Amino acid sequence: MENSRCHVCPSRRVCLAAGLEQRMLTALAECVLSSAPMSRGDYLYRAGDPAEHCFVVRSGAYKTFLESADGDVHVTGFHFPGELLGLEGLADGVHRESAVALETSTSCRFALDDVPQLWRLGSGRSLLRLVGQCEQQNALHQLNLSRTAADARVAGFLTGLARRMQRLGCSGTSLPMPMSRTDLANHLGMTLECLSRVLGRFARAGLITASRNRIVLEQPDQLTRLAAHLDG
Numbered sequence: 001m002e003n004s005r006c007h008v009c010p011s012r013r014v015c016l017a018a019g020l021e022q023r024m025l026t027a028l029a030e031c032v033l034s035s036a037p038m039s040r041g042d043y044l045y046r047a048g049d050p051a052e053h054c055f056v057v058r059s060g061a062y063k064t065f066l067e068s069a070d071g072d073v074h075v076t077g078f079h080f081p082g083e084l085l086g087l088e089g090l091a092d093g094v095h096r097e098s099a100v101a102l103e104t105s106t107s108c109r110f111a112l113d114d115v116p117q118l119w120r121l122g123s124g125r126s127l128l129r130l131v132g133q134c135e136q137q138n139a140l141h142q143l144n145l146s147r148t149a150a151d152a153r154v155a156g157f158l159t160g161l162a163r164r165m166q167r168l169g170c171s172g173t174s175l176p177m178p179m180s181r182t183d184l185a186n187h188l189g190m191t192l193e194c195l196s197r198v199l200g201r202f203a204r205a206g207l208i209t210a211s212r213n214r215i216v217l218e219q220p221d222q223l224t225r226l227a228a229h230l231d232g
Contacts, residue, residue: 005029014082014168015056015108015130016123024121031114034058035107044085044099044107051089053109056130057081060105061178064097075187077137078102078179081168084130102178137164145189147229153188154198155226158208162217173217 006017006025016032017025035058038044044055044062062079076097079085085107089095110118118127137160144156158175166172177184185195199215202208207223209216217223 005034006032009034009058009108011056011058011081011168015058016110016118016126018126018129020122027121028118028123031117032108032110035109038101038105038107040101040103042101044101045089045095046098047095049089049095051086051093051095053111054087054090055085055099055107055109057083057085058106058108061102061176062099062105062107063102063179063183064099066097073186075179075183077141078183078187080164080176082130083137083164084134087131087134133167141187144227147227149229150190150194150198151201152226152229153190154195154202155223157184157188158215158217159220159224159227162220173220175215175217177213177215 006012006020006029007022009015009017012018012025017028020028035044038060045051047067057079059081062085064076064079064085066074066076068074079099085099086095088097090112115127118124140156140160144153144160147153147156161175162172165175179187181195181199182192185192188195199208199210202223203210207217207219209218
């Protein structure tokens with residue numbers, strides 16, 4: 001890892017550096033380190049690793065997943081720039097999830113022992129905001145899984161991802177999809193065949209235009225209405 005170079009970070013306005021003056025950015029770079037670029041499939045951390053740091057996505061995207069003793073995998077989340085990773089390991093000091101890059105990606109890390117310093121630098125509010133966003137995302141995902149209709153579940157994911165992209169200052173209709181369709185189906189609690197049928201219906205209805213790594217929301221208001229139906 002090298003100094004995070006907070007002054008030139010593309011995600012500066014949505015991470016720990018948000019709102020800091022130039023002199024504070026220099027000090028922040030002393031306790032926050034950024035990774036070298038990771039390739040698709042590289043692990044940021046693995047289940048069982050000591051949880052000595054938290055991570056913030058700097059660029060690219062990561063997925064987190066849990067693996068049971070008998071080898072079943074559950075994709076717990078997809079994480080984009082400015083979002084926090086690794087909180088689950090803080091409970092007992094060991095990561096229960098694994099985190100892996102979905103494309104060329106970088107992250108920043110900070111140690112728990114550095115949290116008081118982050119607070120003194122003025123990053124405490126930003127840290128709490130990142131934690132809050134993480135909790136909000138988890139809660140919304142659980143709400144989405146309560147939707148019985150597959151169409152509503154997929155629409156809920158797409159509209160939620162749109163809000164996350166808008167928070168980054170990116171397009172809220174042209175959504176990056178670095179995850180595989182298999183991983184997305186797993187995350188949404190459905191089969192790949194079910195997900196493919198839903199996306200096909202959405203495309204034929206003119207709600208989306210889908211390619212391998214991107215989905216464009218052609219009728220976001222209609223998708224929002226679909227996502228609102230909890231009972232299908």
